[in-house]
Structures are given as structure tokens and as C-alpha cells.
Amino acid sequence: xxxxxxxxxxxxxxxxxxxxxxxxxxxxxxxxxxxxxxxxxxxxxxxxxxxxxxxxxxxxxxxxxxxxxxxxxxxxxxxxxxxxxxxxxxxxxxxxxxxxxxxxxxxxxxxxxxxxxxxxxxxxxxxxxxxxxxxxxxxxxxxxxxxxxxxxxxxxxxxxxxxxxxxxxxxxxxxxxxxxxxxxxxxxxxxxxxxxxxxxxxxxxxxxxxxxxxxxxxxxxxxxxxxxxxxxxxxxxxxxxxxxxxxxxxxxxxxxxxxxxxxxxxxxxxxxxxxxxxxxxxxxxxxxxxxxxxxxxxxxxxxxxxxxxxxxxxxxxxxxxxxxxxxxxxxxxxxxxxxxxxxxxxxxxxxxxxxxxxxxxxxxxxxxxxxxxxxxxxxxxxxxxxxxxxxxxxxxxxxxxxxxxxxxxxxxxxxxxxxxxxxxxxxxxxxxxxxxxxxxxxxxxxxxxxxxxxxxxxxxxxxxxxxxxxxxxxxxxxxxxxxxxxxxxxxxxxxxxxxxxxxxxxxxxxxxxxxxxxxxxxxxxxxxxxxxxxxxxxxxxxxxxxxxxxxxxxxxxxxxxxxxxxxxxxxxxxxxxxxxxxxxxxxxxxxxxxxxxxxxxxxxxxxxxxxxxxxxxxxxxxxxxxxxxxxxxxxxxxxxxxxxxxxxxxxxxxxxxxxxxxxxxxxxxxxxxxxxxxxxxxxxxxxxxxxxxxxxxxxxxxxxxxxxxxxxxxxx
Numbered sequence: 001x002x003x004x005x006x007x008x009x010x011x012x013x014x015x016x017x018x019x020x021x022x023x024x025x026x027x028x029x030x031x032x033x034x035x036x037x038x039x040x041x042x043x044x045x046x047x048x049x050x051x052x053x054x055x056x057x058x059x060x061x062x063x064x065x066x067x068x069x070x071x072x073x074x075x076x077x078x079x080x081x082x083x084x085x086x087x088x089x090x091x092x093x094x095x096x097x098x099x100x101x102x103x104x105x106x107x108x109x110x111x112x113x114x115x116x117x118x119x120x121x122x123x124x125x126x127x128x129x130x131x132x133x134x135x136x137x138x139x140x141x142x143x144x145x146x147x148x149x150x151x152x153x154x155x156x157x158x159x160x161x162x163x164x165x166x167x168x169x170x171x172x173x174x175x176x177x178x179x180x181x182x183x184x185x186x187x188x189x190x191x192x193x194x195x196x197x198x199x200x201x202x203x204x205x206x207x208x209x210x211x212x213x214x215x216x217x218x219x220x221x222x223x224x225x226x227x228x229x230x231x232x233x234x235x236x237x238x239x240x241x242x243x244x245x246x247x248x249x250x251x252x253x254x255x256x257x258x259x260x261x262x263x264x265x266x267x268x269x270x271x272x273x274x275x276x277x278x279x280x281x282x283x284x285x286x287x288x289x290x291x292x293x294x295x296x297x298x299x300x301x302x303x304x305x306x307x308x309x310x311x312x313x314x315x316x317x318x319x320x321x322x323x324x325x326x327x328x329x330x331x332x333x334x335x336x337x338x339x340x341x342x343x344x345x346x347x348x349x350x351x352x353x354x355x356x357x358x359x360x361x362x363x364x365x366x367x368x369x370x371x372x373x374x375x376x377x378x379x380x381x382x383x384x385x386x387x388x389x390x391x392x393x394x395x396x397x398x399x400x401x402x403x404x405x406x407x408x409x410x411x412x413x414x415x416x417x418x419x420x421x422x423x424x425x426x427x428x429x430x431x432x433x434x435x436x437x438x439x440x441x442x443x444x445x446x447x448x449x450x451x452x453x454x455x456x457x458x459x460x461x462x463x464x465x466x467x468x469x470x471x472x473x474x475x476x477x478x479x480x481x482x483x484x485x486x487x488x489x490x491x492x493x494x495x496x497x498x499x500x501x502x503x504x505x506x507x508x509x510x511x512x513x514x515x516x517x518x519x520x521x522x523x524x525x526x527x528x529x530x531x532x533x534x535x536x537x538x539x540x541x542x543x544x545x546x547x548x549x550x551x552x553x554x555x556x557x558x559x560x561x562x563x564x565x566x567x568x569x570x571x572x573x574x575x576x577x578x579x580x581x582x583x584x585x586x587x588x589x590x591x592x593x594x595x596x597x598x599x600x601x602x603x604x605x606x607x608x609x610x611x612x613x614x615x616x617x618x619x620x621x622x623x624x625x626x627x628x629x630x631x632x633x634x635x636x637x638x639x640x641x642x643x644x645x646x647x648x649x650x651x652x653x654x655x656x657x658x659x660x661x662x663x664x665x666x667x668x669x670x671x672x673x674x675x676x677x678x679x680x681x682x683x684x685x686x687x688x689x690x691x692x693x694x695x696x697x698x699x700x701x702x703x704x705x706x707x708x709x710x711x712x713x714x715x716x
Contacts, residue, residue: 001485007043008254009035010235012262012270013050013095016076017057020083021302022340023295025312026328030292030410031261032089033329036466037405041486046254048238049084050095051077055133055227059213063545064538069213073098083312088321088469095238097215097230106230107218108243109281110161110206114219118280119161121220124205128156133227135205148265158209161223165201168276173197175275181288184408185335188267188291196272204228204273232274235260236283243281256284259408267291290408293337295328299669299704304531307524310340314523318516322468323349323508329467330414331666339667342520346513347627353508356421357471363428364453365478365504371437371446376480377497378451379444386430387452391492393423394456398489401463411663414467420460424453454479455495462489471507478504535560621691621715622646623705624672629665631657634682641665641690645674646712653686659700671703671715 011031014020028049035047053073062072077096084094095102113119127136129146136146136153146153176182176189176197183189207223208214214224233241235257240248262270267289275285294301297308315324327348332338368376382388397420404413427449436446458476462484465472476483480498488494539553548556624643632638637655639662652672671691678687691703705713 001040001042001487003044004042005044006046006254007035007038008046008048008239008257009038009259009261010047010238010257011049012260012266013052013097013231013234014080015052015057016073016080017061018076018304019079019311022310022312022315022324022328023297023302025083025087026295026332027261027263027292028084028089029087029325029328030332032087032091033325033410033467034259034261034405034408036090036469040462040466041402041405045092046239046250047091048093048095048235049089049091050093050234050238051080051097052227052231052234053077053096053098054214054224054230056130056208056211056213057133059211060130060542060547062213063547064541066537066541070098086313086316086321087325093238095234097234102234102237103215105237105241105243106215106225106233109233109277110217110225110229111219112243113163113277113280114161116280118164118167119206120164122160122162123158124160124162125155125157127153129153137202156210159222160205160209160226161207161217161220162203163206163229163276163280165204165273165276168279169197169201171279172272172275175285176271182285183267183271184288184290187335188264188271192268192271196268201272228269228273229277232269232277235274235286236278241283257286258288260286260289262289262291264291264293293333293335295332295338295340297339298341299339299667304527307528309527310342311527315345318519318523319345319349319511320508322471323353325468326353326414330411331663332411333661333664334409334411336664341667342516343513344627344667346511346516349508350510351628352418354510356418356425358507358509360421360425360428360453361457361475361478361507362504364450364457365500367433368450368454368500369502369504371433372450374499374502375497376451376454376495376500377447378455378493378495379447381445381448383431383445386427387448390423390427390452390456394420394459395490395492397459397463398486410467412661415663417460417463417467420456420463424456424460427453427456451495454481454498454500455492458482458484458495459489459492462486474505474507477501532560618675619673620675622672622674623709623711623713623715624650624670624674624688624690625711626665626668626670629662631662632682632684638682639665640684643670643672643688643690644711645672645688646710650674650687651685652688652690653681653684654690654692656690656692656700656702660702668702669705669709669711671705 009031011027014024031047031049035045039045051073058073059069062069065072067075073096081094084091097103110119124135127138127141128134129136129149129151131149131151132146134146134148135156140147141153142150144153145151173193176193180186183192206226206229207217208226209222209224212224214227215230217223217225236251236255239254240251241255242248260270270289270291278285296302297310300306300308302309312324319327323345327340327345328338330352331340331344331348368374397416400416401413404410404416431449433446433449436442436449458479458481461472461475463486464475465483472483478501480500481495484494536557539548539556542548543550543553622645624645626641627644627649628642630640632640632653635657637657638653639657639660641652641654643650643652650672673689673691676689678685680686692700693703694700
């Protein structure tokens with residue numbers, strides 16, 4: 001491969017307040033897939049991840065555990081690194097913000113900004129959320145609560161250093177406007193501009209005195225550096241930045257970063273605070289910051305108190321590593337939140353991995369062994385009407401994947417690869433090798449067909465390798481071929497004669513949903529028991545340290561013991577209390593985001609003729625869950641969804657193709673008109689209607705339940 005130059009990618013560093021769940025781990029899998037793809041595509045990649053280990057919340061967690069903050073973060077960072085390694089993450093550095101080189105540079109950075117006049121000493125008085133490590137103004141609160149986690153805020157007054165954010169605001173606005181690729185997706189850019197930058201920035205508190213677990217300001221020992229200035233700077237300290245001007249060759253080679261991959265909840269800190277910090281230091285800004293959506297469990301954020309947390313090691317134990325990687329990469333839309341459940345995981349493994357891919361490889365190897373003793377050789381007997389189309393699809397797949405990966409549409413890239421595998425399955429149906437095998441004069445044609453299959457699968461496996469590395473290696477090992485460089489994937493027929501394995505391995509076995517749910521129930525029950533024991537210990541230690549009263553401890557424990565474990569096959573209910581371990585992926589904290597519809601102009605509504613209640617009562621409105629969705633080939637507008645409604649599944653066609661991609665639909669809870677008379681559209685029968693809302697500009701959105709409800713729930 002031609003060297004295409006350096007490429008520096010980072011994830012947000014994981015906050016060491018607890019064990020990351022699959023929603024947190026999605027980001028690491030995504031970054032790893034992008035990094036592996038860029039390497040295969042000829043780039044000199046540097047991939048950095050790590051852990052964020054300072055702050056008031058960590059200090060409190062350590063008290064709950066009865067250990068020192070350093071002991072606590074050593075243990076938690078070790079668990080995070082274990083999970084990253086378990087997921088096969090091929091990172092170049094795992095940075096910890098307690099690393100000596102990082103701490104040294106943070107002290108230098110703080111002093112440099114202070115001496116430049118960008119940081120000044122003052123006093124802060126306002127609302128503070130300990131969970132999010134963030135200050136909020138009164139107007140930013142929602143019902144007096146933190147706008148991010150929904151938890152309690154308290155008055156905080158303390159001496160602090162502040163950064164003059166407004167000094168660089170106009171320069172940042174100009175940069176964003178002149179670099180449209182800087183913040184992606186575009187909706188995140190609009191949110192930052194309209195909600196924060198254009199209304200005007202307040203100066204940012206960048207030090208604390210009310211706790212000690214942080215990097216000490218060397219010229220004012222009462223203060224520790226605020227967690228965000230500390231954490232965000234890892235992106236440069238981790239590759240050798242030096243505030244005194246003696247930065248390493250690695251820094252000079254890889255900065256500015258090509259991509260900061262972060263969760264959408266911390267987009268404000270990365271697209272406003274971080275660029276302004278870099279401007280103060282006189283360093284270039286990163287080329288792109290991508291705020292990915294959340295991975296939700298049954299439509300809700302995961303938290304231990306809700307009983308709906310899914311951990312990646314549990315998923316890997318049950319489904320295997322590459323099945324987990326495939327699901328989170330394929331099921332996450334570009335911009336909207338994705339959904340994971342045990343049922344959806346099972347269905348995707350069975351349909352895509354076991355059927356489309358695993359069965360294809362197994363049949364090809366089995367037929368090669370059966371008909372030719374394992375030898376695969378191109379005999380040159382082609383049927384242009386069939387073979388040319390196959391070759392065109394396979395040799396064109398890299399270009400389609402490359403286009404998607406350039407814009408970080410990773411799920412779409414995976415879809416292109418699996419479209420190639422589906423085309424190969426169709427090729428088997430078209431050529432019918434079992435019939436060719438019965439005709440003596442068709443043996444060379446049969447050999448050519450099996451060669452074409454092996455060649456096509458090798459091309460597909462080479463593209464699949466960044467996403468499912470273990471599976472791709474197993475595929476070519478069974479075929480007796482090798483993974484190819486990307487610059488050769490536009491050519492068909494590069495394999496010489498070879499031999500497939502005599503003992504093929506089933507790549508992905510079909511799963512029984514009931515058995516999976518039984519295993520999930522055991523996992524959930526254990527998690528609940530562990531959570532209760534942890535909270536008992538935490539209450540006891542907080543009481544001992546004088547952080548809570550006996551009355552508060554008794555109240556928390558009573559509520560805890562009275563909360564039953566949740567059936568994993570049912571959606572989690574929402575609890576009013578915020579969960580201390582529910583933070584989503586990121587360095588720390590979260591941004592307030594926008595409130596849908598808050599500033600929109602009301603639409604004039606023309607009232608239709610009145611109806612009787614009995615007319616309305618004839619309509620059966622229920623909650624449905626979309627299990628599968630695909631485009632209708634004969635229609636420019638229709639999507640065809642398989643919708644689970646209670647104990648049955650119905651097929652519904654909807655004219656929303658312009659607003660939703662099929663992969664965005666899967667897993668959504670929707671509102672369904674069930675007893676609508678079936679009607680045929682584009683040759684398919686529609687057995688109901690999905691309810692949508694449409695504004696005066698013809699924008700359409702699906703109507704979804706506010707909270708998780710099982711499919712089949714009556715809408716009344």
C-alpha cells in the first residue's frame with residue numbers, strides 16, 4: 001500500500017468512576033475499527049485512548065470504597081484497560097491522567113495560560129452538579145435539576161481561577177464557519193453555535209479548592225486544576241506536547257489530530273472549551289470532532305439503579321467478541337441513538353452472521369471438499385451474464401466502503417460489505433453448483449464457480465478485517481487464501497490455485513432466543529446483587545466519613561432493598577434518583593443539549609369534522625417494536641418494517657424512506673394502528689400503520705413512547 005501519511009485518532013478518555021458499560025465501550029470499538037481501516041488503507045495511524053482519573057466524584061467514590069483515591073483509580077483504570085484489551089483494541093497509547101508526564105505538562109499549561117493573562121483568580125458562586133463535575137446558571141437548570149443527569153445541584157461558593165472564554169469566542173465562531181467539517185454531524189455544530197457560542201460565553205472556572213484529588217496548581221497550592229482542563233489536554237500531552245516549546249517528534253508528526261471521537265453528551269467541552277484552550281496555547285485545532293450518538297438499552301440510557309446495564313464482557317461471554325463488534329458497529333446510526341437488547345443481538349447474529357456470512361463460507365468450503373477434494377482452481381469457464389455482474393459488485397465494493405468511511409458512516413460501510421456477501425449467496429442460487437456436479441461436462445464450470453466464490457469471499461473478508469478482525473482471519477484461513485491490501489481489491493482473480501481446510505469451523509452458530517434470555521436473566525440477577533452489596537458498602541463508608549446522615553443512609557438502603565431485579569426481556573422503568581454510575585462515554589461530565597421544540601413557532605391547526613367516541617374506539621393503537629426493516633425495491637418512498645406487537649409480528653409499509661434509513665428503524669419502539677384493513681402497496685401487503693408527526697415543512701418523525709413499554713401495550 002502507498003503511504004498516505006499520518007493519521008491521529010483519539011477517543012474520549014473514560015472516567016474512572018466505575019466499570020464502563022456497552023454504551024461506553026461502543027466508542028472504543030468504533031475508534032478501533034476506524035483506526036484499523038485507516039491502517040489497511042495506507043495511513044500511518046496513531047490511536048490514543050485512556051482514563052480520566054481526577055475530580056470530586058472520584059474522591060467521593062474512593063470514600064465509598066474505603067480506599068485512597070489513587071488506589072481507587074488504579075483499580076478502575078486497570079478494569080477499563082482490561083475491557084479495552086478484551087475488545088481487541090489496537091491502541092498505541094493508553095494514557096492515564098495520573099501519569100507523571102501528563103501531570104507535569106498540565107501544571108505547565110495552567111501556568112502558561114495564567115502568565116498570558118487568559119486565566120485570572122476570582123470567586124465562583126452558583127449551582128454545581130457533582131455527578132457531572134459542572135457548574136450551571138439558574139437559567140440552564142431544568143426544574144431546578146441538572147440539565148444533563150437530572151440530579152440535584154447545590155450552591156457552591158469558592159475561590160477559583162477562571163479562563164477568559166470570551167476572548168477567543170469570535171475566533172472560534174469564524175473557524176467553525178470556515179471549516180464545515182470541524183464539527184460533525186452538522187446538527188451538533190448547530191447546537192453549539194445556537195445554544196452556546198452565539199448567545200455569548202461565560203468565563204470558565206478552571207480550578208477548585210473544595211477538594212484535593214487533582215493536579216495541584218504549582219504557584220497556588222490551595223487549588224487543583226479543574227477536571228476538564230486536565231482531561232482534555234491528554235490529546236496533546238499523550239503524544240509529547242511540551243508547553244515550554246520542546247515537544248516530541250511524535251507530537252510534531254501527528255498534531256493536529258485528524259479525529260476526536262466522542263459521545264454527543266460531551267460535545268460542548270470538546271468543540272468550545274478545547275479549541276479555545278488550544279488557541280490560548282498557540283497550537284493548531286483538531287481537524288474534526290465527531291459527536292457520536294448513544295447506544296441505549298431498550299430505548300433508555302443505561303444505569304445500575306435502573307437495572308438495565310449491559311456490560312461488554314457479559315456480551316462477549318454469551319455472543320463472542322466479533323458478534324458484539326458487528327452489532328454495535330452495524331446497529332448504530334450516524335446521528336440518531338441506537339438500541340441494544342438481548343433479543344436484537346440474537347436476531348442480528350442469526351440473520352447476518354450465521355446465515356448471510358457463516359453459511360456462505362461453510363457452503364463454499366464444504367462444496368470444494370465434496371466435489372474437488374478441497375482444491376480450488378479457476379478453470380476459466382465463465383458465464384458472462386452471471387459472472388460479470390458478480391465481479392462488478394465485488395470489485396466495486398471497496399469504493400463504496402471508502403466513500404462511507406470518509407464521512408464516518410461506519411454502519412453503512414458494513415452494510416456495503418454484507419451486500420457483497422449477499423450477492424455471493426445469490427450467485428450460489430444462480431449457478432446451482434449441486435446441479436453442475438451431476439453433469440460430467442460441467443466440472444470445469446463447477447470449479448470456476450467455486451473459485452469465484454472463494455475469490456469473492458476473500459475480497460469481502462479483506463474489507464471486513466478492520467471491523468471483525470478475528471472473523472476475517474478465520475475466513476481466509478479456511479479458504480486457504482490471504483487478506484489482501486486495499487489497493488488490490490478492485491481486481492478479481494488474483495488468487496492462484498489453492499486448497500480449503502479439511503475441517504471447516506462454524507463461524508457463527510445460530511442462537512436460541514429463549515436460551516439467551518435465560519443466560520441474560522442470570523447476568524442481570526448477579527449484577528443486581530452486586531449493585532446492592534456495593535451500595536450498602538458505599539452508604540456505610542459515607543456515613544463513617546460524615547458525608548451522609550444516619551437518616552439518609554437508612555432511607556437509601558430501604559429504597560435499595562425494596563427494588564426488585566428486572567426481567568431482561570422487559571424494558572427498564574425510570575427511577576427518579578440519578579445513578580452514580582450512569583455517565584455516558586466521555587472524559588467526564590456532559591453538556592446540556594437542546595430541548596426539542598422549545599423555541600419553535602406553533603403551527604396553525606385546521607380542525608377536522610368532529611367524530612363520535614365510538615368511531616375513535618374502533619381504532620386499536622398499540623406499542624410496537626421494529627425487529628427488521630428494509631427498502632421496498634419497487635418504491636421510492638416506502639420502507640417495509642417487521643413490527644413485533646405483543647406475541648405477533650406484522651408487516652407494515654410506511655412512506656418515510658426520505659426520513660429514515662432501514663438500519664435506523666430497527667429496535668425503535670413505535671406507535672401502531674393495528675386494526676387497519678390490510679392493503680397492498682408495491683406488491684407487498686401492509687398490515688397496519690406507523691403513526692408519525694409532520695410539520696408545515698413536510699418534516700416527518702415517528703411517534704414513539706416517552707418511556708419504555710413492552711410491545712403490545714395499549715395506547716389509550
